[in-house]
Amino acid sequence: MSDTIIRVENLSKKYQLRHAQAEGYTALRDFISDRARRLKSNFLSLSNRQPPTKEAFWALRDVSFEVNQGERIGVVARNGAGKSTLLKILSRITEPTTGFAEIKGRVASLLGVGTGFHPELPGRENIFLNGVILGMSRTEIHRKFDEIVAFPEVEKFLDTPVKRYSSGMYVRLAFAVAAHLEPEVLIVDEVLSVGDAAFQKKCLGKMSSISGEGRTVLFVSHNIAAVNALCSKSLLLSQGSILQIGATSTVTERYIFPSLRK
């Protein structure tokens, strides 16, 4: 019996790049002035002006892989190779352009630390808020509240607004909420970098125990030591495609020494 929990097939994601645009977002005035300019050039039949060049950019291209239940998969790649896009698609934040992915089970993704934390609210309220955002139910949070609070060792500051937390405390609290989710699939994107060594170790331990309970972890990191320690299998992305899937040690070796190709 196969217990494939994630199946990704020919997943691709295309973005449009517009080169003539300096701003990150469109403003209505640009839209209007663009139209007006086009109208004018049509009218005067001046076709020498080039419209803003559009270019298709494939952030992901034909990615296929399978993950079995209870596996811990590391994803390593250089910046811009498509890691975040892959995770965003798997956590349904954005849609793929072609291809599909099938996931059996609940997915919880930790793409940014403390997503939805409100700086004005104290730790206690943020635990509830963050938990609900990540997909826990209120009763579930109540049940695990003590555990969540004990994990990052911030009991004393539960009624302090999180804007007064140090960045380490902030990250620890955020991770604690996420680690007590009980999803079948946990997606973690480079979130451990702020905690100190002891806490990072604690987190890795927590993630190993999570997968010991039969849950699947998808772990993205630039911290090769952490990937080596946590994951048995890894995949290496490069320019939107999978370069290699296999045992973590060989994959990370290729990531660190890309020139050593066989």
Next chain:
Amino acid sequence: MATSKHYLRIEAGRTDAQYWQDIWRYRELFYFLAWRDILVRYKQTFIGIACALIRPFLTMVVFTIVFGRIAKLPSDGNAPYPILVFAAMLPWQFFASALSECSNSLIINANLISKVYFPRLVVPTSAVIVSYVDFLIFGLSLLSLMAWFNFLPSWRILTLPIFTLIAFAAAMGAGLWLAALNVKYRDFRYIVPFAVQFGLYISPVGFSSNVVPEKWRLLYSLNPMVGVIDGVRWVILGDGTEFYWLGFGVSTALVCSLLLSGINYFRSIERVFADVI
């Protein structure tokens, strides 16, 4: 393969199929977002509540002086002019604040939208709830103003929720349009305060819509808030006000189509929010 109860297939255009189920599944997120915003808003309780009261109160005073005393416009029936204005301020204030909260909600929660999946419709809807709390506080102050003038409402006050619902729908409809457009074209946020300010004067807030000449009355009803404000006045001022049913029908129909088209438009560009926000 679909034996697990949480089976998920991710594919282009796939979100549509399970959308309304998802909204139900994420109802707790809805409570918590609304709860967060209310908590933050009333955190410094005094300022929060005072703000909800003082602004409309001052507007009421100014309108009473300008329209009631200086321009000497007639009131509806025998209602005191301040109550006439305040009864209209109640739905108007709700509409205006709901509209601006709603249209900004996606931008404010941008980090949430680019990091977590949930039906995006949750965000603008919960933003409107915060304005609803203001509305309740405001309603209480209206009651005390009526007590001050010894002005008793009739049985019609029981129909107030219907009109509140229409105001809610109007704010949601316009708010969804603006929220979605705001993500696409960022300078829409400059249009919203202007529209709200403008709307205050073209809606019958400072004056009774009975002063509008009969032949323009139907045209005037094309403003969706006209039906709501007239309705609330009819509810609160009681006898001596006649109800303009035709105009109310037109307004309500417009509100409904605004809401439906708003939801439709929002849904159609919702899937690219995370990419453009």
